[in-house]
Structures are given as structure tokens and as C-alpha cells.
Amino acid sequence: MYPDDFHYTKDHEWIQVKGDEATVGITDFAQSQMGDVVYVELPKVGDELDAHQTFGVVESVKAVSDVFSPVAGKVTQVNEGLNDDPEVLNKDPHSKGWIIKLKVKDKSELEELMSASEYEKYLEGLEE
Amino acid sequence: MIRERLIFEISDEGKKGFSFPKLDVPESKTVTENFPLRDEIKDFPQVSELEVVRHFTRLSQTNYCIDKGIYPLGSCTMKYNPKLNEKIAQIPSFLSSHPYSDQEMMQGNLKVLKTMEDLLAEVTGMDAFTSQPAAGAQGELVGMMLIRAYLEAKGDPRKFVFIPDSAHGTNPSSAHICGYKVKEIKSNQQGTVDLDDLEKNMNEDTAAIMITNPNTLGVFENQIKEVSDLVHSQGGLVYMDGANMNALMGICRPGDMGVDVMHLNLHKTFSTPHGGGGPGAGPVGVKSILEPYLPIPRVIKQNNHYLFHSDYPKSIGRIHGFYGNFLVVVKALAYVLSQGPDGLREVSETAVLNSNYIRKSLEKEFHLEYKTPTLHECVFSDKLQKKHQVSNLDIAKRLIDLGAHPPTMSFPLIVHGALMTEPTETESKADLDLFIQAMKQIAKEAEENPEVLKSAPHHSYVRRLDEATAARNPKLRWEP
Numbered sequence: 090m091y092p093d094d095f096h097y098t099k100d101h102e103w104i105q106v107k108g109d110e111a112t113v114g115i116t117d118f119a120q121s122q123m124g125d126v127v128y129v130e131l132p133k134v135g136d137e138l139d140a141h142q143t144f145g146v147v148e149s150v151k152a153v154s155d156v157f158s159p160v161a162g163k164v165t166q167v168n169e170g171l172n173d174d175p176e177v178l179n180k181d182p183h184s185k186g187w188i189i190k191l192k193v194k195d196k197s198e199l200e201e202l203m204s205a206s207e208y209e210k211y212l213e214g215l216e217e
Numbered sequence: 218m219i220r221e222r223l224i225f226e227i228s229d230e231g232k233k234g235f236s237f238p239k240l241d242v243p244e245s246k247t248v249t250e251n252f253p254l255r256d257e258i259k260d261f262p263q264v265s266e267l268e269v270v271r272h273f274t275r276l277s278q279t280n281y282c283i284d285k286g287i288y289p290l291g292s293c294t295m296k297y298n299p300k301l302n303e304k305i306a307q308i309p310s311f312l313s314s315h316p317y318s319d320q321e322m323m324q325g326n327l328k329v330l331k332t333m334e335d336l337l338a339e340v341t342g343m344d345a346f347t348s349q350p351a352a353g354a355q356g357e358l359v360g361m362m363l364i365r366a367y368l369e370a371k372g373d374p375r376k377f378v379f380i381p382d383s384a385h386g387t388n389p390s391s392a393h394i395c396g397y398k399v400k401e402i403k404s405n406q407q408g409t410v411d412l413d414d415l416e417k418n419m420n421e422d423t424a425a426i427m428i429t430n431p432n433t434l435g436v437f438e439n440q441i442k443e444v445s446d447l448v449h450s451q452g453g454l455v456y457m458d459g460a461n462m463n464a465l466m467g468i469c470r471p472g473d474m475g476v477d478v479m480h481l482n483l484h485k486t487f488s489t490p491h492g493g494g495g496p497g498a499g500p501v502g503v504k505s506i507l508e509p510y511l512p513i514p515r516v517i518k519q520n521n522h523y524l525f526h527s528d529y530p531k532s533i534g535r536i537h538g539f540y541g542n543f544l545v546v547v548k549a550l551a552y553v554l555s556q557g558p559d560g561l562r563e564v565s566e567t568a569v570l571n572s573n574y575i576r577k578s579l580e581k582e583f584h585l586e587y588k589t590p591t592l593h594e595c596v597f598s599d600k601l602q603k604k605h606q607v608s609n610l611d612i613a614k615r616l617i618d619l620g621a622h623p624p625t626m627s628f629p630l631i632v633h634g635a636l637m638t639e640p641t642e643t644e645s646k647a648d649l650d651l652f653i654q655a656m657k658q659i660a661k662e663a664e665e666n667p668e669v670l671k672s673a674p675h676h677s678y679v680r681r682l683d684e685a686t687a688a689r690n691p692k693l694r695w696e697p
Binding site for chain 1: 626627630633684685688689
């Protein structure tokens with residue numbers, strides 16, 4: 090379910106790093122908790138983000154939630170497709186439903202995030 | 218059941234529901250030629266009087282309302298709106314008074330506003346009220362503007378507003394619109410503000426805390442005095458969201474808890490209609506330190522004479538055209554006067570009793586995330602039903618079949634799958650029992666026949682609507 094080459098946050102974002110560039114999205118758990126997503130507010134390309142900084146908003150029929158950047162970096166690309174098809178976040182949260190790409194400032198920040206197996210354990214704790 | 222057609226679809230060329238007297242003057246084209254007619258709608262529906270009457274009567278019958286049955290939306294206080302209020306508001310001298318009338322001609326109206334403001338100050342222990350804000354959210358904004366004006370006058374508006382995670386959802390946006398950054402304060406295991414978290418975050422950059430008491434869990438913030446002392450000690454102010462005042466009337470007063478400014482919802486606690494039945498009203502009450510900043514005009518009494526007074530140089534200014542939603546204030550005043558002080562206390566006591574009757578009756582069937590005693594509302598969750606893949610949405614939809622309006626869903630966010638339930642004092646024991654029975658039946662169905670829940674509602678005018686498509690591709694107007 091949760092890809093091994095991703096890192097995960099307690100707020101249910103994932104980040105996949107390739108070289109200097111990272112892709113960020115929300116996890117399958119997050120989308121299932123939110124229900125049908127109807128709107129995604131995206132940041133601008135070029136925005137500088139701190140770790141834990143809000144960079145977007147996901148609105149579902151049930152709730153409105155902030156999305157936080159797992160690490161510090163500069164936004165290089167946003168998934169414009171989400172404007173027309175926000176439901177991609179529900180259908181394919183770990184791939185086509187990516188939200189932004191970042192140029193990562195400091196890769197050591199990744200060490201503070203969870204691995205796939207740690208995230209799954211974290212979710213088990215939440216279910217109890 | 219047949220779907221009610223839109224009035225445009227009923228339309229037939231040549232039908233009409235009016236008749237003019239015979240034209241006995243030369244016809245003038247200037248009106249139709251010069252009038253800015255909208256061209257988006259080519260044809261208005263052509264229908265007979267009886268068709269119009271039947272169409273809207275049928276539509277009204279598909280609606281669920283407090284006059285039909287229990288409406289236990291948590292934190293919304295959907296109590297019965299006594300017909301007496303409407304009768305008073307329709308007295309011609311109220312109904313027909315014009316805001317441009319001379320003040321001498323509307324002494325009675327001014328007396329209504331002043332009396333209501335004074336009574337609200339008495340109930341809440343605040344020093345002064347303005348009845349002008351049009352609803353709770355505007356009341357919040359006005360309250361935050363007062364705080365900002367006060368702090369600015371002291372030299373620094375400050376940066377942050379603290380909002381507990383159990384507060385009302387509009388609080389963060391009110392603070393944000395007023396130019397503050399919002400910091401969320403966590404709840405402890407009792408479901409009240411975590412004082413340690415507050416203390417850790419509190420400093421001289423903090424403008425205020427916005428606290429809902431009792432909070433959306435229905436839990437009374439029993440450390441409210443410690444919270445306000447802490448915030449005051451660093452020069453911050455305390456805003457209380459009074460939406461849940463229905464739990465406190467005649468029992469305790471926010472003014473005694475260290476609250477500096479608060480709003481009330483006349484359409485919740487004071488029995489005026491929500492939405493469709495007329496606008497709301499969100500009066501704001503303050504302690505004397507904030508009084509100079511209240512919006513103008515204010516109603517004052519001089520030598521047995523009422524007048525509008527606007528000479529308050531520190532005032533934040535006007536916040537509403539004319540004098541607020543006047544007739545809503547009339548209705549609420551009718552309510553307060555008909556209840557009297559003992560009656561208002563009984564309202565709160567019965568509201569708390571009713572809520573606890575439901576809580577106790579359903580505690581085996583539905584999970585309670587927080588065990589702390591609650592006041593006028595309680596928050597169940599779908600945790601026990603989740604085992605059978607039944608969610609709070611399914612429970613809510615099934616309640617529609619069983620004759621009740623569903624509780625508030627998925628709020629507060631600190632309870633997953635929340636069903637925030639507030640019966641109010643106006644439900645009889647028999648009506649509470651009907652709701653409890655319905656909920657028990659649902660709990661049983663979740664175990665034995667979850668499909669019936671997942672496909673609910675079965676007996677309503679429409680079945681489960683496609684909310685996602687409606688939100689993603691809204692069709693907001695009829696097109697042929």
C-alpha cells in the first residue's frame with residue numbers, strides 16, 4: 090500500500106526524493122479520511138517553503154485541510170491537473186495525485202520523517 | 218415519489234396567474250424599451266395561480282424543519298421558534314417602521330434595542346452590548362476588530378490568536394480576516410484546553426484567545442478562569458464564542474469568567490429562526506475596557522428618552538446598514554421577556570438534562586471519545602459501527618428514514634466520525650425517546666444488516682445525493 094521509497098509525515102503527507110527534486114502528495118489514508126475531494130488550492134511555482142509550512146488546501150465534501158511541506162524547499166512544479174480533476178487525489182494519491190514538486194534545501198530533514206513501515210505502524214496506533 | 222418539476226418545466230405558453238384591469242390609457246413603450254432587462258433568462262415561467270400554489274406547497278412538504286420533528290444539530294441549537302415571537306414581530310408598528318423615520322417616531326423601536334442590549338448584558342455579565350451584527354460570524358469579526366482596535370490604541374495590535382482545537386470552525390477565519398495568525402491549542406484528555414500547551418505558547422505577541430464555552434464537545438471549560446488569567450497576565454484578551462450559551466443561562470456568566478468580549482446567536486439561544494425563516498443576529502457584548510470601540514450608532518437613554526448616538530471617536534465605525542436585523546431582535550426580546558429570569562435558567566437546565574438523557578441512553582450503542590460530563594450536547598462517534606464498515610454518514614442517512622434530522626457530522630475534528638448531538642430543551646421526553654429508539658435500531662442494523670444503512674435513505678424524497686459531483690461541477694441555474 091505505502092511505497093517503500095517514500096517518506097511520510099504525521100500529518101499524512103508523503104515525499105519521494107529523486108536527486109535534488111522531491112514530489113509531495115497526501116497519503117491514501119488521508120484521502121480515505123477526507124472522502125471525496127472537490128477542490129485543491131495549489132501554491133505558486135517559485136514559492137519558498139519551510140518544513141511544516143502550509144503550502145496548500147485540500148477540500149472534500151467533509152472537511153477542509155491544510156497540506157504541509159514535509160521539508161524545506163522551493164516549489165518547482167505544481168500539479169495543475171488537480172484544478173480540473175481533484176478526484177485524482179482519491180483515485181491515485183501516491184502517483185497521479187501528486188500535488189507539488191520541490192527543490193529540496195536540506196536532505197537531512199528527511200531523517201525526521203517516517204518510513205513506510207513506521208507510517209503503517211503509526212496508522213495502526215491511530216485506528217485504536 | 219415523483220420528482221417535483223422546476224417551475225420552468227411546468228411553464229406553458231399563455232398560462233398566467235394574474236389579470237390586469239383593462240387598459241384605459243395610451244400604452245407606453247418607454248418602460249420596456251428603457252428598462253435594463255436581463256437577457257440570460259429569455260422567458261419567465263408562465264403558470265397559473267393554482268400551479269404556483271401547488272408547486273410551492275409540494276416543495277415545502279419535502280422540507281424537514283423544526284416544526285416537523287427533532288433537529289439535533291450540535292452547536293446549532295435548533296430549538297422551536299415560538300409563534301408568539303412572530304406574532305410580536307408582525308405588530309404593524311414594528312413591521313412597517315422605516316429606518317429613515319424620525320427618532321421621535323420610533324421611540325418604541327429604540328427602547329426594544331436598548332432593553333435587549335441591557336438584558337443580554339445582564340444574562341452574560343458583560344458591561345455593554347451592540348445588537349447590530351447580522352449573525353454569529355459577523356459578531357466574531359466585530360469582536361476581533363474591537364480587540365485589534367484596543368491593542369492598536371495601546372501601541373501594538375500583536376500577531377497571534379489562539380484557538381483551541383475544540384472551538385467553532387468559524388473562529389479561525391474571523392481571526393484571519395482581522396489580520397491575525399492563528400495558533401491551534403490542543404485539548405487535553407478531558408476535552409478541555411490544555412493549559413500547559415497554552416502556557417508554552419503564550420507571550421506578548423498574543424492578541425487573544427478565542428474560546429468556545431462550553432466547547433463543541435459539550436464540555437464546560439472548567440479552567441476558564443486560569444485560561445483568562447494566563448492570557449491577561451501577558452496583556453492579551455479573551456474572546457468567548459457564545460454559540461453554546463444555551464447551556465449556561467441563569468447558571469453562570471461569561472463576564473465572571475474573565476471574558477472581555479463575546480457574541481451571542483439570537484437564532485440559537487434566543488429562539489429566532491435559522492436561515493430560511495429570516496436572517497440571524499449576533500450581538501456582541503464587551504467589558505468596559507472595550508466599550509469605547511463598539512460600532513456606531515449606539516442606542517442610549519437620556520432623560521427617559523431614547524436616541525441614536527454616534528459620537529464615539531474610538532469606535533470601529535459602522536458594521537451594518539441602519540441598525541442590524543431589527544425584527545430578529547424584536548423576536549428574541551419577546552422570547553426573553555416571555556421566559557423571564559427563572560424561565561431562562563430552566564431552559565438551560567432542561568437543555569442539559571435532555572442532552573444527558575440521550576447520552577446515557579445511547580452510551581452502550583455508540584462510542585463516546587471523551588468520558589468527561591457534558592452539558593447541552595454530546596459527541597458520539599461511529600467507532601463501534603466502523604467494525605461493520607458503517608460510517609457516521611450511513612448513520613446520518615438512515616436517521617432520515619427514521620424521522621429525525623441527523624446530528625452535526627464530522628465535527629469537532631478531534632473526534633473521528635463525530636455525531637455531535639444537541640436536542641435542545643424544546644424536545645419532550647416522548648420525542649427524545651423516538652430519537653433514541655431510532656439510534657438503537659441503527660446500532661442493531663449495523664451489526665445485523667449493514668447494507669440497509671449503506672444504501673439509506675430509502676424513504677426520503679431523494680436518495681443519497683452525489684455531493685462530490687455537485688461540488689465539483691455545480692449547476693447553479695436552470696437552463697432550457
